[in-house]
Amino acid sequence: MAIKMHILVCGGTGCTASGSKEIIEELNKELTAHDLNDFAKVVVTGCFGFCERGPIVKIIPDNTFYTRVKPEDAKEIIEEHIIKGRKVQRLLYVAPDTNQSVSDSKHMEFYKKQVRIALRNCGFIDPENIDESIARDGYAALGKCLTEMTPEQVIDEIKKSGLRGRGGAGFPTGLKWEIASKSRVGEQKYVVCNADEGDPGAFMDRSLLEGDPHSILEAMAICGYCIGANHGLIYIRAEYPLAIHRLQVAIEQAEQYGLLGKDILGTGFDFTIELRYGAGAFVCGEETALIHSMEGKRGEPTFKPPFPAQSGYLEKPTNVNNVETYANIPVIINKGADWFNKIGTEKSKGTKVFALAGKINNVGLIEVPMGITLREIIYEIGGGIKGGKKFKAVQTGGPSGGCLTEKHLDTPIDYDSLVAAGSMMGSGGMIVMDEDDCMVAIAKFYLGFTVDESCGKCTPCRVGNKRLLEILTKITEGKGTMQDLEELKNLSNVIKDTALCGLGQTSPNPVLSTINNFWDEYVEHVTEKKCRAGQCKALKKYVIDPDKCKGCTACARACPVSAITGTVKNPHVIDQDKCIKCGTCYEKCKFGAISIK
Amino acid sequence: MCGSKVNISEANYLKIKEICASFNNNPGDLINVLHKTQDHFGYLPVEVQKVVAECLGIPATRVYGVVSFYSFFTMKPKGKYAISVCLGTACYVKGGEKILDALKSELKISEGEVTPDGKFSIDVLRCVGACGLAPVMTINGKTYGRLVPEDVKGILAEYAD
Ligand SMILES: Cc1cc2nc3c(=O)[nH]c(=O)nc-3n(C[C@H](O)[C@H](O)[C@H](O)COP(=O)(O)O)c2cc1C
Ligand code: SF4
Ligand code: SF4
Ligand code: SF4
Ligand code: FES
Ligand code: FES
Numbered sequence: 001m002a003i004k005m006h007i008l009v010c011g012g013t014g015c016t017a018s019g020s021k022e023i024i025e026e027l028n029k030e031l032t033a034h035d036l037n038d039f040a041k042v043v044v045t046g047c048f049g050f051c052e053r054g055p056i057v058k059i060i061p062d063n064t065f066y067t068r069v070k071p072e073d074a075k076e077i078i079e080e081h082i083i084k085g086r087k088v089q090r091l092l093y094v095a096p097d098t099n100q101s102v103s104d105s106k107h108m109e110f111y112k113k114q115v116r117i118a119l120r121n122c123g124f125i126d127p128e129n130i131d132e133s134i135a136r137d138g139y140a141a142l143g144k145c146l147t148e149m150t151p152e153q154v155i156d157e158i159k160k161s162g163l164r165g166r167g168g169a170g171f172p173t174g175l176k177w178e179i180a181s182k183s184r185v186g187e188q189k190y191v192v193c194n195a196d197e198g199d200p201g202a203f204m205d206r207s208l209l210e211g212d213p214h215s216i217l218e219a220m221a222i223c224g225y226c227i228g229a230n231h232g233l234i235y236i237r238a239e240y241p242l243a244i245h246r247l248q249v250a251i252e253q254a255e256q257y258g259l260l261g262k263d264i265l266g267t268g269f270d271f272t273i274e275l276r277y278g279a280g281a282f283v284c285g286e287e288t289a290l291i292h293s294m295e296g297k298r299g300e301p302t303f304k305p306p307f308p309a310q311s312g313y314l315e316k317p318t319n320v321n322n323v324e325t326y327a328n329i330p331v332i333i334n335k336g337a338d339w340f341n342k343i344g345t346e347k348s349k350g351t352k353v354f355a356l357a358g359k360i361n362n363v364g365l366i367e368v369p370m371g372i373t374l375r376e377i378i379y380e381i382g383g384g385i386k387g388g389k390k391f392k393a394v395q396t397g398g399p400s401g402g403c404l405t406e407k408h409l410d411t412p413i414d415y416d417s418l419v420a421a422g423s424m425m426g427s428g429g430m431i432v433m434d435e436d437d438c439m440v441a442i443a444k445f446y447l448g449f450t451v452d453e454s455c456g457k458c459t460p461c462r463v464g465n466k467r468l469l470e471i472l473t474k475i476t477e478g479k480g481t482m483q484d485l486e487e488l489k490n491l492s493n494v495i496k497d498t499a500l501c502g503l504g505q506t507s508p509n510p511v512l513s514t515i516n517n518f519w520d521e522y523v524e525h526v527t528e529k530k531c532r533a534g535q536c537k538a539l540k541k542y543v544i545d546p547d548k549c550k551g552c553t554a555c556a557r558a559c560p561v562s563a564i565t566g567t568v569k570n571p572h573v574i575d576q577d578k579c580i581k582c583g584t585c586y587e588k589c590k591f592g593a594i595s596i597k
Numbered sequence: 598m599c600g601s602k603v604n605i606s607e608a609n610y611l612k613i614k615e616i617c618a619s620f621n622n623n624p625g626d627l628i629n630v631l632h633k634t635q636d637h638f639g640y641l642p643v644e645v646q647k648v649v650a651e652c653l654g655i656p657a658t659r660v661y662g663v664v665s666f667y668s669f670f671t672m673k674p675k676g677k678y679a680i681s682v683c684l685g686t687a688c689y690v691k692g693g694e695k696i697l698d699a700l701k702s703e704l705k706i707s708e709g710e711v712t713p714d715g716k717f718s719i720d721v722l723r724c725v726g727a728c729g730l731a732p733v734m735t736i737n738g739k740t741y742g743r744l745v746p747e748d749v750k751g752i753l754a755e756y757a758d
Contacts, residue, residue, distance in 0.1 A: 014730060017730055
């Protein structure tokens with residue numbers, strides 16, 4: 001018997017965290033128990049994207065997409081679906097609008113508007129098996145470059161594609177390669193992949209590396225061929241053990257196949273790749289800091305110029321690109337720049353991967369064409385706001401970015417429109433917030449992050465951001481003044497203009513952007529001592545509605561500081577001076593009599 | 598040169614020497630060496646840093662400078678069960694701080710601290726890549742997701758021993 005069916009199980013971080021390892025074990029046990037190992041095979045893939053509904057199991061060839069699978073379901077999947085060919089209805093996704101179950105993912109609202117270029121292989125191949133990658137055109141682009149194209153032709157193709165860096169700044173990739181190729185010709189050069197993924201709410205690069213490591217290796221080799229480098233380094237966060245493991249396996253397999261190492265495909269081109277581990281410093285995502293870190297030093301940024309293309313790793317010309325940037329390269333070579341540059345907007349070509357998270361129904365990893373609107377992402381792909389709450393804002397660009405609000409819902413998303421709207425593309429974090437989120441608290445959250453992560457080398461960032469955080473803290477505690485708001489604005493602009501590196505230069509963005517879009521909320525915190533989202537603990541006021549209170553005494557008994565008084569069957573009252581705003585009473589009341597003001 | 602006396606057992610000393618040698622005692626590999634060393638000892642006390650410095654032929658201050666710069670490296674031992682609470686943005690907006698507060702009040706320690714019996718420690722980290730399950734925490738690498746503060750008690754009980 002030959003293998004007729006493949007059972008793909010998501011081995012992405014999200015699904016692994018909710019039990020996909022156990023599912024894999026159970027599926028294999030069942031296959032063995034039914035003597036089906038020659039007929040069906042379990043394949044562990046990278047993230048499918050629809051993490052919200054994970055763990056995901058997909059059956060090929062009929063493309064049945066099972067969601068929220070549990071280890072106990074393995075038996076039924078094997079006995080019903082694999083043996084009898086009957087789908088397990090209860091594990092199918094039910095579309096919330098029609099209440100119909102959908103079995104093929106391409107008919108799901110979540111996937112319909114997505115265009116998968118960088119993520120083309122994630123969820124389709126076993127990332128630890130190079131043959132599966134090769135079966136889907138893995139290393140075909142490298143072969144084409146080495147045997148049919150000169151480095152100049154490859155660079156021209158990338159330039160023509162319009163590809164821009166996906167790590168944040170959006171610098172044209174072809175141009176970057178050209179500069180590196182012309183820099184100090186004939187000397188030792190390096191290709192670096194930036195897999196530091198510093199945005200604290202994002203997992204795009206990690207999922208790409210976990211789901212399709214070979215595409216990144218292939219693209220780095222292509223870059224080496226173009227710029228005249230024969231060694232590559234991947235700088236990856238030590239906190240990503242699964243991605244590290246898969247890269248190690250992939251490098252080893254590619255070397256065995258002669259696709260990395262000496263004399264690749266008999267063309268005389270040598271290229272090797274090694275891993276360097278980050279150690280938990282956000283600033284190391286900045287390319288000069290990253291290079292210092294790779295040299296075994298403190299990851300402090302240095303002034304540019306010199307740019308890495310002139311003097312980078314070990315003072316040699318170095319090309320640094322982001323993981324997702326590299327993931328696009330093989331497709332551009334295989335399908336041609338003219339295919340690629342038809343997707344997207346005039347100045348932003350292709351697609352962008354986002355980690356969609358926060359108060360949204362469909363949390364997950366998505367890849368969308370540039371030019372899509374926020375409305376399409378939130379309400380179609382994302383399935384709307386969780387719990388039917390009201391949309392408030394979307395934060396893009398992480399701690400360097402800003403927020404977009406209702407008035408931006410129909411703006412086509414690309415590098416330039418996001419900057420014009422006061423945010424930025426960033427590396428792809430997209431956090432959705434609803435009416436329960438306080439924008440002052442969000443700004444404070446990001447500033448707290450920046451203060452933790454500032455390397456301390458320059459004063460505006462080291463001292464200035466601390467001061468911003470102090471002011472924001474004051475405001476959330478109800479002690480802010482209108483003058484503080486002015487100082488927030490002024491100081492933010494000073495830090496932007498005078499900080500040494502990108503971290504400091506962008507760190508006030510979350511403050512400025514929330515001030516611009518939610519000025520009223522800042523003012524309310526200051527003048528009315530009120531947080532409309534009810535997030536700022538010090539400004540919360542718990543009150544009991546005497547009409548709704550049944551006098552059950554549950555709240556009074558639960559209050560840790562005995563702030564609630566009242567007698568049985570009579571309305572209770574909260575002593576505001578005693579209340580420490582712990583929220584216990586609010587949770588205890590079964591009659592909805594307690595509200596937060 | 599490896600040779601001078603430091604306050605550390607012979608076996609540990611040889612282990613560090615072996616780790617450094619596996620990177621050809623190359624100072625450029627300092628961060629990789631420290632990762633391996635921390636994997637082995639669980640943390641990087643000053644005595645260990647000194648041996649690393651000797652083996653790589655660099656000043657101990659440089660090793661200290663690197664250890665203190667990167668948050669992944671720690672000079673204090675963690676608890677037997679190391680708890681990490683995710684406070685990445687996705688977890689933050691879904692109430693990660695409340696999980697942290699519940700842990701702190703349950704274990705009566707703050708983040709960065711270890712319980713007096715050495716059993717639990719609490720740390721904060723950013724995005725473990727399971728935002729779909731936010732808010733999330735991990736205990737010795739095992740992930741717990743979709744948490745509410747009330748879950749904390751029961752989860753800690755799993756580690757009662
Ligand atoms: C504070 C800071 C953090 C950064 N973090 C990252 C990161 O995590 N990943 C990344 O690819 N680029 C990051 N960058 C951008 C890099 O400096 C660099 O521009 C990028 O890796 C270039 O690749 P690209 O042209 O392919 O985007 C960061 C920049 C700054 C200023
Ligand atoms: S801006 Fe901040 S992170 Fe950048 S060099 Fe200055 S202190 Fe360091
Ligand atoms: S919020 Fe807490 S302290 Fe205040 S009245 Fe309710 S239970 Fe008591
Ligand atoms: S728990 Fe609710 S109903 Fe009962 S006494 Fe308190 S406020 Fe009144
Ligand atoms: S981790 Fe499984 S779908 Fe994302
Ligand atoms: S932010 Fe907590 S898992 Fe991503």
